[in-house]
Amino acid sequence: MSLMNRPYFRTRIAENTRLSPSACKIVFERPEGFADAFPGQFISIRVSEVTVPLLRRPFGIMDLSSTGISALIKVIGPGSSILAAKRAGEEVEIAGPLGGVPFDRPGGEGVVFVAGGTGLGPVIFCARSWKRENISCKTHLFIGAQTKEELLDGLYRDDFSFIYSATIDGSAGYKGNIVELLEKEIDKGGIPSELLYSCGPKAMVRALVDRTGSKFKNHYTSLESVMGCSLGACRGCTVPAIEDGKKVMRSVCLEGTVFNSEAIDWEEWK
């Protein structure tokens, strides 16, 4: 049976590079028919041919060329571990590009990105795509990690106009979390206040909403949630939102991944 012409592919790993104890960059051969993608979109990967782990795992697209699709993989559990251990040449099944709402191209003076943990890949894709499209606005990356090693700074050094980093252990950059650093830099001045794009753990995004929400005109965030179908069918990955004053459930896979942070019902989403 042929799955050709369907957004579901059997492809091969072209490269797998270990970047730190907990992260690797995987480049997949771009299968024929894999559509052009936008920042904030993702691929869903079947990491194992057996039924443990059962579900495919979603990973944001970090870059896309005519021959390759790359993703940044943080190793946090069984699925990501299996993926990180795969070698060049191994076959995997992927679906994509998925995600109905990507990050918009920015206008204006500049955009502030805040990335933590698993959220770095999509943010890198933003910076790279817009550079290729000659969008002139300045990009400010705020990146947080546990240690210097986990900042992975070699990966994105040339992609952003300005980079501000924070580590929890203080081994590089500001000692503390990335939201504190952003607050401090806003107080100092020089940070554009138009647009904030965030991607990372829920706790980080929540802290941004609570502590820097009023400092930006708009805050868009790419969310994560456990996914079943990743196509908008099963309603498994929904987050509570408020639209026109009404409480609704929105799927991260199709109605996101990117949401206006004001639309999310943060009180409900604990």
Add this chain to the structure above:
Amino acid sequence: MGGVEVTDNKDIRLNIGRSVFENPVFLASGPAGYGLEYINYIDMRKLGGVVTKTISFEPRAGNPGVRLQETPSGLLNSIGLENVGAELFFREKMALLASAGIKLVISLAAEDWDDYRRLIGYVAERDNIEIVELNLSCPNVERGGMAVGTDPDLLGKYVRLAKELLPETDILAKLTPNVRDIGGLALAAEEAGADGITAINTIVGMDIDLSSSKPVFKRVRAGLSGPAIRPVALDAVWKISRTVKIPVIGVGGISSVDDALKFFMAGAAGIQIGTAIFYDPGLPERIIERLETGGIPSRIEYLTGKTERIEDGGKAGDNSGAGCREQG
């Protein structure tokens, strides 16, 4: 699958009541939504049919909080029957599905008897509803759902009303495994006039989040699906198909072509695929190809020793599921 005996009959069509399906392979209610989102992934026209996400009379927002949690070879879900409601479904989705050439089985559920009457009454006013599946077995809702599916008298009453108000429509009754005697429930549905039985819905389960010391799901208990429940589903099909004469549609954990063959051998007339399409959307078509080339495996007829007792109305079954009254 090498040694499986097959019938020489290559006609793999399935009849349920007056409905005829080109083959006996369906998408189960829920995982594929209304079917539309999967159109680029699965060639829906090749399927026997698609069972829609369960439709209720009023739209439902579904459950708050975490809705999915993986388990070893399984999946716990607490979607809570999120759906667009009967009006929007019949006004918009039906036409889209029909124009895509999808053969539909419409899944229906209600919160209580009045809500159920209203829903069935509404369906009765629509034209060309060939077949419905009564979801009398969802563990993820406060009211209705499983409560009806665990009481043979109540189940019979629900099926009878559907037969009465929908005389032109074939009726499948979908059963929960969270009961002591699933054979007895199937029999109650058959006696009330059901044209077929679908088994099983999810098995009640739960999980705990160690980081918060709280249950993962807001409603605490959720429904388990996937390969982890396959033996339970197979056993239910075995029991039910030896208790009733109407066709039994087997569902629960089918994850390979071989799994599907086992369900036919246990006595299923058709099968549904749910959770597996999340990781292997090509599976339903592979199963159909296998049936087209090899025919449908014969039901195993010989019975020995202990299993023979299953013949007596499923009463010997010891499917000691969770006590049903505890649900919702």
